[in-house]
Amino acid sequence: MISLDSLYKRDGGICKISNHHISREEATRDHIRPRAHGGSDDPGNLRLACERCNNRRGSRMPVPYPEVLADSVDGYALCAGVALEGRRPRSVL
Secondary structure, eight states: OOOHHHHHHHTTTBOTTTOOBOOGGGEEEEESSOGGGTOOOOGGGEEEEEHHHHHHHTTOOEEEOTTOSOOEETTEEOOTTEEETTOOOOOOO
């Protein structure tokens, strides 16, 4: 597993869920494919996320919606083209 310091450096201190700069103290490891769904601790399955976004996401799987530029959950933007399972993406004008 990649260390949190290495992940912070690799991802440039950017929460990959909200796309905002975060402090090292706010940083957590987010499993793109959650471990609850068979995801691994491989560096390719890990991304930087702030604690609030990571906790809000929980173990839900990301679902690709190519027509969506961005979506938000209670004011937290999700990565471009990605929505969470069980949540409807907003329409793109």
